[in-house]
Amino acid sequence: MRAQRNVAVVGVGETGFRTHHADLTYVELAQQATLAALDHAGMTPDDIDAVVFSMAPTQFAGVNDSDKWAVDSIFGAGRPLMRINTGGATGGSAFQAGYSHIASGLYRTVLVVGADRVAETPDTQHILNLIWDRFYERDFALNTVTMTALAAQRYMSRYGAREEDFAEVVVRARRKAARNPNAHLKAATTVGEVMASPRVSWPHKRADICPRSSGAAAVVLCDEETARKSKRARPAWVNGCAAITHSVFMGDRVGFWSDTEFADHDGFVLAAQTAYRRAGVVDPAREIDVAEIYDPFSSFLFPQLESLGFCGRGAAACLHGEGAFDGDGGIVAANPSGGTLCTNPIGVTGLVRAADAALQIMGEAGAMQIKGARKAVATAIGGSTQFFTCIVLGDDSN
Amino acid sequence: MSKTEGSASADVIPGEWRIRYNYSVGKVAGAFFDGLRHGRILASHCSKSGLSYLPPRAYCERSFAPCDGWTEAGETGVIEAATIVTAAFEGLPPPPYAIAYVRLDNVSTAMLNFVRGLDLADVPAAAKRLEPGARVKVVFAERREGRVTDFHYELV
Numbered sequence: 303m304r305a306q307r308n309v310a311v312v313g314v315g316e317t318g319f320r321t322h323h324a325d326l327t328y329v330e331l332a333q334q335a336t337l338a339a340l341d342h343a344g345m346t347p348d349d350i351d352a353v354v355f356s357m358a359p360t361q362f363a364g365v366n367d368s369d370k371w372a373v374d375s376i377f378g379a380g381r382p383l384m385r386i387n388t389g390g391a392t393g394g395s396a397f398q399a400g401y402s403h404i405a406s407g408l409y410r411t412v413l414v415v416g417a418d419r420v421a422e423t424p425d426t427q428h429i430l431n432l433i434w435d436r437f438y439e440r441d442f443a444l445n446t447v448t449m450t451a452l453a454a455q456r457y458m459s460r461y462g463a464r465e466e467d468f469a470e471v472v473v474r475a476r477r478k479a480a481r482n483p484n485a486h487l488k489a490a491t492t493v494g495e496v497m498a499s500p501r502v503s504w505p506h507k508r509a510d511i512c513p514r515s516s517g518a519a520a521v522v523l524c525d526e527e528t529a530r531k532s533k534r535a536r537p538a539w540v541n542g543c544a545a546i547t548h549s550v551f552m553g554d555r556v557g558f559w560s561d562t563e564f565a566d567h568d569g570f571v572l573a574a575q576t577a578y579r580r581a582g583v584v585d586p587a588r589e590i591d592v593a594e595i596y597d598p599f600s601s602f603l604f605p606q607l608e609s610l611g612f613c614g615r616g617a618a619a620c621l622h623g624e625g626a627f628d629g630d631g632g633i634v635a636a637n638p639s640g641g642t643l644c645t646n647p648i649g650v651t652g653l654v655r656a657a658d659a660a661l662q663i664m665g666e667a668g669a670m671q672i673k674g675a676r677k678a679v680a681t682a683i684g685g686s687t688q689f690f691t692c693i694v695l696g697d698d699s700n
Numbered sequence: 701m702s703k704t705e706g707s708a709s710a711d712v713i714p715g716e717w718r719i720r721y722n723y724s725v726g727k728v729a730g731a732f733f734d735g736l737r738h739g740r741i742l743a744s745h746c747s748k749s750g751l752s753y754l755p756p757r758a759y760c761e762r763s764f765a766p767c768d769g770w771t772e773a774g775e776t777g778v779i780e781a782a783t784i785v786t787a788a789f790e791g792l793p794p795p796p797y798a799i800a801y802v803r804l805d806n807v808s809t810a811m812l813n814f815v816r817g818l819d820l821a822d823v824p825a826a827a828k829r830l831e832p833g834a835r836v837k838v839v840f841a842e843r844r845e846g847r848v849t850d851f852h853y854e855l856v
Binding site: 324361364424425427428431435436437438439441442443444445447448451452453455456459460500501502503504505549551552553554556557558559560564565 | 712715717723725729751753754755761778780781782783784785786787789790791792793797799800801803808809810811812813814823824826827830831832833847848849
């Protein structure tokens, strides 16, 4: 696939993320992000040709298919609007849908927006259990916590990673989140505290797991001509997008006969190779400055950094402990925002990754800014560790 | 118009969804469940790719051809991934319990189930015993009802 037109991010809007937003309804939250992104882009709703709505299971917020409820609040009336849902990868897929709208030449300016309220129900993990096959898998206690624990246990066994290595991810993520005004969990912590938090599903302990966040995010995407005329002197150009999907059956992705590896998040091997090729990236470890990695569990960072080509298999834990992923001349600055581990509004998390990466390229990431960031990658994973999206942003339109 | 009571911004309106379903089993799962009733685990087989699938499938996802036969899975297999759940989740069994993806002998893919009969009091020690590569056996329930819960795994 070759893009017909270059595409840029010219506006980003995020609300703060926390457990509850008691002062706003779900659709009012989405509206706040929409208004912020339009303001950032220097645009009005009239400038928007099409809207992509980013929303995963609507049972969290408790209004079925809540894209319908949101239409007026996000100025969707009178223009085409579609909802995207690929579970945890929803925001990444919604961004890619918006990108395709413009790259194909069909639309000039697209708003990608969504909101989530994961803590509106105490039954979040029950809702997530319901994504699995009714006949064969749902009876065996799958939810996102146990599913990812299974992959983490396999990763530990293959590469020798320890619980303490994962705990170190939490410590560094919190330190970074403290510099992010929108982050949900920012309190400093220690390896000892993480290790002492209650066990949930081996090797996950409470502190290895993301919070249930409420909040909204939006980006304004447009074609090159519009971007050049926009108020943004330094847009974030979408250099490459790609996605790969795996079977719902994780048991197909292990063992001798499998051509994919469950423990490795290796959907990103193909997705990243494709996105890098489109972006002209040959050596990601040298060329990419910032990686906004989808890591709702502390075990997610290492296999993704490896599959994205930043280091060899099994090497990420050791390099991480040495600070190689903290910026400051390391391999790549991973999650300067604090990442998904500190903030997880599921239906927009992938969009937040792309938005935070875009702010880095724009040079507008505030206290999170990685100096001289010119190339960034943003990822998301959804479903039964199943949908993988990879977005490469840069300061040049390629 | 009278003042609305309790209009503070912290107000919430409670809600609950209750939705009922009847899931159609279909031919493939039906044959698998019939096998379970007779104490057999049947994997769907594709003669074109040579792969045998658990859970069974109508089509082979490698060759894109219909699965055209059944293979009986062995009574033992190998753990590919496992976890020990020590927290209570709504709608799930009371903790602690262990689950594992197990690749049974004669089958290409791994199938999830509980691993029972293991002391889970010391979680790291139990996790060590459930590492990928550990051998397990299939144990059938005395009374079977043609559901996937008719069997579980135990360490050999």
